[in-house]
C-alpha cells in the first residue's frame with residue numbers, strides 16, 4: 001500500500017514537471033531503466049572517440065587536426081559527465097566499464113562502422129552528431145535531473161561538432177570532382193546507419209512505453225527519426241549531395257519526407273556484435289583502459305598526497 005502511494009506521488013511529480021533527484025524515492029524499474037540507458041549512452045561517447053581518433057594523425061592540415069582533437073576530447077568529457085550522472089543512481093563506473101569490456105553492455109550501433117576517408121569525419125559530425133542532438137535535445141527535457149542537465153551541456157558542444165562536420169562536407173563539395181565524390185561516398189555509407197542509430201521502429205521498441213510514461217524519453221524513436229530526416233535531406237541538397245534512398249520524397253500534404261525501407265536485420269545484427277568493427281572497437285577500448293591505468297593510479301596517488309598535505313597544514 002505504501003509503495004502504491006509512493007508511486008502515485010512519484011508519477012504526480014513527473015506529471016507536474018518537477019525533476020526527480022538522486023535522493024528522491026523512485027521505483028526500482030525507473031532506476032534500472034536509467035542505469036541501462038545512461039550507461040549505454042556513456043559507453044557510446046567513449047567508444048565514439050575511436051573511429052574519429054583514427055583520423056587525428058591524418059587530418060589534412062593543422063587547423064583540422066586541432067578541431068578534431070578538441071572534438072574527440074569533448075566526447076571523453078561527455079563520457080565523464082554521463083558516468084558521473086549514472087553513479088548518482090548508486091552504481092559504480094568500474095562495474096559499468098567491466099560490463100562494456102566483457103561485451104555485456106550495449107553502446108551505439110553507429111560506432112561499429114569504419115572511418116575510411118577524411119570525408120567520414122565530416123559525415124560523422126554532420127549526421128551522427130546531428131542525429132544525437134535531435135535525440136538529446138528531447139532528453140534534456142527528461143524527468144531525471146542529473147541526466148537532463150548533462151544533456152544541456154552535451155547538446156551545446158554537439159551543436160559545434162555538427163557544424164564542423166557540415167563545414168567539412170561543404171568544403172569538399174566545393175573542391176575537385178574527386179573530393180566531391182569522396183563526400184558523396186561518405187554520405188552513402190553513413191546515411192542508413194545514422195537513421196538506424198535513433199533506435200528500432202516504434203513497434204520493435206520494448207522500452208519506449210515505460211520510458212515515455214516516466215518522461216525519460218520525451219518522444220518515440222520514429223518521431224525523432226522523422227525530424228532528423230526532415231532537417232537533413234535539404235541540407236544534403238544544399239551542398240549538392242543526394243541521400244542514398246531512391247524512394248525518398250517530400251509528401252506535400254504532410255510536409256514530411258517519406259523514406260524507403262530500413263534494413264532492420266542489419267541493425268539487429270550490428271547490436272548483436274556482428275557489425276564490421278565491433279571486435280576492433282572492443283579490443284581498442286580494452287587496450288585504452290589498460291594503457292590508461294597508470295594515469296588513473298598517478299592521479300589517485302596525487303589526490304591522496306594533497307589530502308595528507310592539507311591535514312598537516
Ligand code: FAQ
Nearest residue numbers: 041044045048107108109132197198199205206207208271
Ligand atoms: N545501438 O526499446 P529500444 C553520440 C537497443 S551518442 C545499440 O528502442 P530505448 C555522441 C536498446 O538499448 C549516441 N543498441 O531502446 C557522439 C534496447 O536494448 P536493451 C548514443 C540500441 O532505450 C557523436 C533495444 O535495442 N545516444 O552519438 C540502439 O528505448 C559522435 C531495444 O530498443 C544515446 O545513447 C543503438 N543505436 O531507445 C559521440 C542516447 N538503439 O538495452 C562520438 C540515449 C536501440 O533493452 C561521436 N539513449 N538499441 O538490451 C536513447 O535515447 C535510447 O536508449 C535509444 C534507444 C533511442 C538509443
